[in-house]
Amino acid sequence: PAIQGEEEAVLTYAPNVPPAITRKHATKVIVRLETNEVVKKLADDVEYTFWTFGGEVPGKFIRVREGDLVEFHLSNHPDSKMPHNIDLHAVTGPGGGATSSFTVPGHTSTFSFQALNPGLYVYHCATAPVGMHIANGMYGLILVEPVEGLPAVDREYYVMQSEFYTQGEYGAPGLQPFSMDKALSETPDYVVFNGSVGAMAEDKAITANTGETVRLYVGNGGPNLVSSFHVIGEIFDNVFTEGGTAINHNVQTTLVPAGGSAIVDMKLEVPGTFIIVDHSIFRAFNKGALGMLKVKGEENLLVYSGKQSDAVYLPEGGAIQQVGGLAPGPRIAQNTEERIHFGERIYKQNCLACHQEAGQGVENAFPPLAQSDYLNASIRKSIEAVKNGLTGKIKVNGKTYNGVMPALGLSNEDIANVLTYIYHSWGNNKSVVKPSDVAAVKK
Ligand code: HEM
Ligand code: CU
Structure with a gap:
């Protein structure tokens, strides 16, 4: 023609x-x-x-x-x-x-x-x-x-994964030069969608309405890693495997090679935030490969009920666990203001999941840090809890807790920062914790 x-x-x-x-x-x-x-x-x-x-x-x-x-x-x-x-x-x-x-x-x-x-x-x-x-x-x-066109959908988006290899560790501030050594050993500090951490999350999330079909044109720039592309809480109705002509159906995770692609279609039945990840999961939660698809519309309680009840479950035993290396490399604070600022980020990465956004804790499970009498009574005991973990019965604001808090493997600097942040938040007594105070507490 x-x-x-x-x-x-x-x-x-x-x-x-x-x-x-x-x-x-x-x-x-x-x-x-x-x-x-x-x-x-x-x-x-x-x-x-x-x-x-x-x-x-x-x-x-x-x-x-x-x-x-x-x-x-x-x-x-x-x-x-x-x-x-x-x-x-x-x-x-x-x-x-x-x-x-x-x-x-x-x-x-x-x-x-x-x-x-x-x-x-x-x-x-x-x-x-x-x-x-x-x-x-x-x-x-x-x-x-193709000459016959692609099947019609309601919305289309462009998502491209890639990695960055920097001289500093993940999160190390400033202008970061390229690291040839890390690129050669294929150990990126960052794995991202659309060029930066958070480029497709929160207020930059991609959006749709319930009842719509969404198509993602997914690419992988590499340079090295193969992506296990996945949307949490959705199933791909159609996948144009490797960006070609063959269509696969009902796929949970599709491989996107470095220098390759995939086209995925999904119909959205229920509202909510659907998290887009590389299911090589440390890349998602620790290196940046996390995006969001926010879907608005009517609930469909038959397709998904939402939480129907939350009852307290207390198994016996439990031991202190070690969770290492969750934090980015320590950042050295020069003053109290910086301590609070750096500490906030450590809180969000390491503590928020249990102690919650405003330090309110979760009833019968995680004690509050907001106006906690336990916290405000003793800096040493608070350091001990964060440095070594905490288990056994404790009383916080008149209520007994008997849970397990893992030792998070944070540096002395990070512990000082996170506790200073907590002491300066939510009505606590504004104590300042120094790395030397943390060092003085036995491991
Ligand atoms: C207790 C701080 C992370 C679960 C405590 C206490 C402090 C504290 C100061 C003493 C009680 C109080 O004042 O309320 C922190 C900090 C964290 C952190 C700074 C992050 C660096 C976590 C995480 C979990 C957790 C991730 C859940 C996996 C608990 C539990 C207790 C506790 C269960 C009570 C332990 C017991 O009953 O003996 N935490 N926490 N904490 N925390 Fe955390
Ligand atoms: Cu070039």
Whole structure:
């Protein structure tokens, strides 16, 4: 079939996807993409020099139709320090376009290709050192719609996983340089969706309504890890496995290879927040690979009842458990204000799950830290509890608790910070705890 007419491609930033193609013929599609190098947020207090296609990670989403002739214009911003090129996995030809698109700063390269195979494809920079260009953020997705189109859905989103290898540990503040050693050993500090920790969570969550179908175009930029892509509390009704044509049904977790993709569709029956993760689960809860799909609408209590009762369950025995290494590397506070500030984060990561958001605890299970007479009576005993764990009967504000608090394996600095935060919160007595106080308590 002949190629008729010409149009400029609509490109979008994640999590948005360009509109579906309604044309019934092939056309010439002009794609203009710019590479540039920008300093942006990787996590709270953490910055990184990203190398990008279009100024964001992941790069802009490109959408064409099977049979289209794509005229590609790759520009490299004059402020760039590096040359860049592009390898699109949708291209049939040497280097996937890389051999024709090597572009030095302040130049534009042009080449064209015909999109022969339908599917969802990764594109990435392939300039040496290739691994470093990808590790710094140079990847995105191009969808080649089949001539017959894709099954209609209500909403579509763009989700791309990737890892970052930084000199500092996860959470270490400041502008973090790339670590070649960690990249070579494939031990990233960060695994994220859409370029940074939290890029698709809380107020940046993707959204839908009950009764709607949602399609995620999922890519994995790597550079190294394979993703076990999963949405907690949902089942994928359709998976276009590896971004190809075969459709699998009723899938819980789908593999997305480095440099590969998947298209997943799900119908949303009930409202709530559905957590999107790489089910290699430490990546989700400790390295950032966590997004959210927030669904609004009517409850369907037949499909999901919600909690029907909560009765106290007290098994016998129980011993102090060791939970190591939950905290990011210690941050050294210079004054009380910093102690409180750093301590808040440690509280949220290590204590909130049991002692709750406002330190109110949970009845018959976890004692309160808010206006706790136990806490306010003795700094030493509080340090002991956090440093060594706590078990056996204790009385807090007139109520007896007989539970188990694990020793969390925090550093002296972190314990001092978290306790100082607690003492300065929720009506407590504003004591300041120093690392030396923590060191003085026996392990
Ligand atoms: C008791 C602090 C994490 C479960 C206590 C107490 C303190 C404390 C000061 C003494 C009682 C009171 O004042 O209310 C902390 C801090 C934490 C932390 C600073 C984080 C660094 C946790 C976690 C759990 C937990 C994660 C649950 C897995 C308990 C329990 C007790 C307790 C069950 C009572 C122990 C007993 O009955 O002997 N905690 N806690 N705590 N905590 Fe935590
Ligand atoms: Cu590059």
